[in-house]
Amino acid sequence: MASGSAVTGCSPDAEDVDYRTDGASFALTNVAVFDGEQLSDADTVLVRDGLIAGVGAGLSVPDELPKRDGQGRLLLPGLIDAHAHAATFFANASLRFGATTLLEMAGVPSPDEVAARKDPARADAADVWSAGNMITVPGGHGTQWGGNPPVLKPGADVDAFIGERLEEVRTSSSWSSTSMRGRSRR
Numbered sequence: 001m002a003s004g005s006a007v008t009g010c011s012p013d014a015e016d017v018d019y020r021t022d023g024a025s026f027a028l029t030n031v032a033v034f035d036g037e038q039l040s041d042a043d044t045v046l047v048r049d050g051l052i053a054g055v056g057a058g059l060s061v062p063d064e065l066p067k068r069d070g071q072g073r074l075l076l077p078g079l080i081d082a083h084a085h086a087a088t089f090f091a092n093a094s095l096r097f098g099a100t101t102l103l104e105m106a107g108v109p110s111p112d113e114v115a116a117r118k119d120p121a122r123a124d125a126a127d128v129w130s131a132g133n134m135i136t137v138p139g140g141h142g143t144q145w146g147g148n149p150p151v152l153k154p155g156a157d158v159d160a161f162i163g164e165r166l167e168e169v170r171t172s173s174s175w176s177s178t179s180m181r182g183r184s185r186r
Contacts, residue, residue, distance in 0.1 A: 024050035027061040031070030036077045045075060078126075086113060086128050094126045101127045106134035106142070106149075108169060133165055 025048045033042040033055055044061065046054035061067055078100025084091050086104045094102055113128040134149040136142045142149040152161050 024048075025065055027059075027065045027067045028070050028075065029061065029067055030072055031075040032072065034074060034076040081126075084128075086110070091126070091128075095124075099126055101129065104128055104130045106131075108133065133168060135161075135165060 028045045028047070030043060031045065033040045033045065035055075040055070041057045042055045043057050044055070044059040045052060046059060046061065046065065048065075076098070079098045080101045080103070081091075081094060081099040082103050083105050084094070084099075084102035085106060086102055086109065091102055094100075108130050109128040113125070116125040116127070134142050134147075136149045136151055138151055138153060140151070143151075150161075150165060152158065
Protein backbone atom coordinates (compact mmCIF):
# COMPACT_ATOMS: atom_id res chain seq x y z
CA MET A 1 0.00 0.00 0.00
CA ALA A 2 1.56 3.26 -1.07
CA SER A 3 0.84 6.63 0.40
CA GLY A 4 -0.76 7.51 -2.93
CA SER A 5 -3.30 4.70 -2.80
CA ALA A 6 -6.95 5.56 -3.05
CA VAL A 7 -9.97 3.71 -1.78
CA THR A 8 -12.88 3.70 -4.17
CA GLY A 9 -16.50 2.74 -3.80
CA CYS A 10 -17.83 -0.48 -5.24
CA SER A 11 -20.86 1.02 -6.97
CA PRO A 12 -20.61 2.88 -10.29
CA ASP A 13 -22.05 6.06 -8.75
CA ALA A 14 -19.70 6.08 -5.74
CA GLU A 15 -17.56 9.19 -5.53
CA ASP A 16 -13.82 8.53 -5.54
CA VAL A 17 -12.02 9.99 -2.56
CA ASP A 18 -8.31 10.73 -2.72
CA TYR A 19 -6.61 9.62 0.49
CA ARG A 20 -3.15 10.91 -0.39
CA THR A 21 -1.20 12.47 2.40
CA ASP A 22 1.82 14.75 2.45
CA GLY A 23 3.86 11.93 3.95
CA ALA A 24 3.89 8.17 3.83
CA SER A 25 2.57 7.74 7.39
CA PHE A 26 -1.16 7.86 8.07
CA ALA A 27 -4.11 5.92 9.49
CA LEU A 28 -7.03 4.78 7.38
CA THR A 29 -10.12 4.24 9.53
CA ASN A 30 -13.66 3.02 8.93
CA VAL A 31 -12.69 0.56 6.17
CA ALA A 32 -13.50 -3.05 5.44
CA VAL A 33 -10.23 -4.95 4.91
CA PHE A 34 -9.84 -7.86 2.49
CA ASP A 35 -6.37 -9.42 2.81
CA GLY A 36 -6.48 -11.45 -0.39
CA GLU A 37 -8.07 -14.48 1.25
CA GLN A 38 -10.79 -13.28 3.59
CA LEU A 39 -12.71 -10.23 4.72
CA SER A 40 -11.49 -9.41 8.21
CA ASP A 41 -13.17 -7.59 11.06
CA ALA A 42 -10.39 -4.99 10.94
CA ASP A 43 -11.50 -1.41 10.47
CA THR A 44 -8.22 0.46 10.83
CA VAL A 45 -4.94 0.32 8.92
CA LEU A 46 -1.82 2.10 10.20
CA VAL A 47 0.85 3.02 7.65
CA ARG A 48 4.33 4.21 8.66
CA ASP A 49 6.92 5.23 6.10
CA GLY A 50 4.87 3.66 3.32
CA LEU A 51 4.64 0.24 4.98
CA ILE A 52 1.62 -1.27 6.70
CA ALA A 53 2.42 -1.16 10.42
CA GLY A 54 -0.85 -2.47 11.79
CA VAL A 55 -4.26 -3.78 10.79
CA GLY A 56 -7.02 -4.40 13.28
CA ALA A 57 -10.39 -3.60 14.75
CA GLY A 58 -10.44 -0.43 16.82
CA LEU A 59 -6.67 0.11 16.75
CA SER A 60 -5.49 3.09 18.72
CA VAL A 61 -4.25 5.72 16.27
CA PRO A 62 -1.27 7.78 17.49
CA ASP A 63 -1.99 11.52 17.54
CA GLU A 64 0.86 12.30 15.11
CA LEU A 65 -0.65 10.17 12.32
CA PRO A 66 -2.98 11.94 9.90
CA LYS A 67 -6.37 10.15 9.87
CA ARG A 68 -8.37 9.48 6.74
CA ASP A 69 -11.96 8.21 6.98
CA GLY A 70 -12.50 5.34 4.53
CA GLN A 71 -16.26 5.92 4.67
CA GLY A 72 -16.95 2.19 5.02
CA ARG A 73 -15.31 1.34 1.71
CA LEU A 74 -13.34 -1.80 0.88
CA LEU A 75 -9.54 -1.85 1.14
CA LEU A 76 -7.76 -4.69 -0.63
CA PRO A 77 -4.27 -5.56 -1.87
CA GLY A 78 -3.19 -4.20 -5.24
CA LEU A 79 -4.19 -6.47 -8.11
CA ILE A 80 -1.84 -7.91 -10.73
CA ASP A 81 -2.75 -7.59 -14.41
CA ALA A 82 -0.99 -10.67 -15.76
CA HIS A 83 -1.49 -9.73 -19.42
CA ALA A 84 -0.86 -6.07 -20.10
CA HIS A 85 0.49 -3.91 -22.86
CA ALA A 86 2.01 -0.98 -21.00
CA ALA A 87 1.74 1.47 -23.90
CA THR A 88 -2.08 1.36 -23.91
CA PHE A 89 -4.56 3.70 -22.25
CA PHE A 90 -5.74 0.85 -20.04
CA ALA A 91 -2.27 0.38 -18.60
CA ASN A 92 -2.04 4.11 -17.90
CA ALA A 93 -5.33 3.88 -15.97
CA SER A 94 -4.42 0.63 -14.19
CA LEU A 95 -4.09 2.17 -10.72
CA ARG A 96 -7.61 3.56 -11.00
CA PHE A 97 -8.85 0.02 -11.51
CA GLY A 98 -6.80 -1.41 -8.63
CA ALA A 99 -3.97 -3.02 -10.62
CA THR A 100 -0.69 -1.97 -9.00
CA THR A 101 1.46 -4.43 -10.96
CA LEU A 102 1.42 -5.07 -14.72
CA LEU A 103 3.10 -7.91 -16.61
CA GLU A 104 4.02 -6.54 -20.05
CA MET A 105 3.49 -9.29 -22.62
CA ALA A 106 5.37 -8.02 -25.66
CA GLY A 107 8.44 -6.06 -24.76
CA VAL A 108 10.64 -4.57 -22.11
CA PRO A 109 9.64 -1.73 -19.78
CA SER A 110 10.53 1.81 -20.81
CA PRO A 111 13.16 3.71 -18.82
CA ASP A 112 10.34 5.65 -17.09
CA GLU A 113 8.59 2.42 -16.08
CA VAL A 114 11.85 1.05 -14.67
CA ALA A 115 12.44 4.33 -12.80
CA ALA A 116 8.89 4.26 -11.37
CA ARG A 117 9.42 0.73 -10.09
CA LYS A 118 12.73 1.63 -8.44
CA ASP A 119 11.48 4.84 -6.77
CA PRO A 120 9.59 4.10 -3.54
CA ALA A 121 8.23 7.68 -3.48
CA ARG A 122 6.37 7.18 -6.76
CA ALA A 123 2.73 6.27 -6.37
CA ASP A 124 1.49 7.54 -9.74
CA ALA A 125 2.30 4.47 -11.80
CA ALA A 126 1.95 0.72 -11.53
CA ASP A 127 4.98 -1.55 -11.36
CA VAL A 128 5.70 -2.87 -14.85
CA TRP A 129 7.44 -6.21 -15.25
CA SER A 130 8.10 -8.02 -18.49
CA ALA A 131 7.55 -11.50 -19.82
CA GLY A 132 10.26 -10.64 -22.37
CA ASN A 133 10.25 -9.55 -25.96
CA MET A 134 7.60 -10.96 -28.21
CA ILE A 135 8.47 -13.85 -30.51
CA THR A 136 6.19 -15.61 -32.95
CA VAL A 137 6.04 -18.20 -35.73
CA PRO A 138 5.67 -17.43 -39.46
CA GLY A 139 2.28 -15.69 -39.92
CA GLY A 140 1.70 -15.80 -36.16
CA HIS A 141 0.43 -13.28 -33.64
CA GLY A 142 2.11 -9.93 -33.94
CA THR A 143 2.46 -10.04 -37.71
CA GLN A 144 -1.23 -9.40 -38.49
CA TRP A 145 -0.92 -5.64 -37.96
CA GLY A 146 2.37 -5.34 -39.81
CA GLY A 147 4.58 -5.77 -36.79
CA ASN A 148 8.04 -7.23 -37.12
CA PRO A 149 8.56 -9.49 -34.09
CA PRO A 150 11.34 -12.09 -34.18
CA VAL A 151 10.05 -15.19 -36.00
CA LEU A 152 11.02 -18.72 -34.99
CA LYS A 153 11.01 -20.62 -38.27
CA PRO A 154 10.47 -24.38 -38.58
CA GLY A 155 13.73 -26.28 -38.21
CA ALA A 156 15.52 -23.35 -36.55
CA ASP A 157 17.97 -23.92 -33.72
CA VAL A 158 15.67 -23.06 -30.79
CA ASP A 159 18.49 -22.74 -28.26
CA ALA A 160 20.38 -20.28 -30.48
CA PHE A 161 17.17 -18.34 -31.22
CA ILE A 162 16.37 -17.97 -27.51
CA GLY A 163 20.00 -17.06 -26.78
CA GLU A 164 19.80 -14.23 -29.32
CA ARG A 165 16.58 -12.94 -27.69
CA LEU A 166 18.19 -13.04 -24.24
CA GLU A 167 21.17 -11.10 -25.55
CA GLU A 168 18.80 -8.47 -27.00
CA VAL A 169 17.21 -8.08 -23.56
CA ARG A 170 20.61 -7.90 -21.83
CA THR A 171 21.85 -5.16 -24.14
CA SER A 172 18.63 -3.12 -24.27
CA SER A 173 19.12 0.42 -22.94
CA SER A 174 15.94 0.20 -20.82
CA TRP A 175 16.58 -3.21 -19.35
CA SER A 176 19.18 -4.75 -17.10
CA SER A 177 19.45 -7.52 -14.57
CA THR A 178 19.31 -4.88 -11.82
CA SER A 179 15.99 -3.55 -13.12
CA MET A 180 14.38 -6.92 -12.47
CA ARG A 181 15.15 -6.73 -8.76
CA GLY A 182 12.31 -4.23 -8.51
CA ARG A 183 10.49 -3.39 -5.33
CA SER A 184 7.07 -3.94 -3.97
CA ARG A 185 4.41 -1.23 -4.35
CA ARG A 186 3.34 -1.04 -0.79
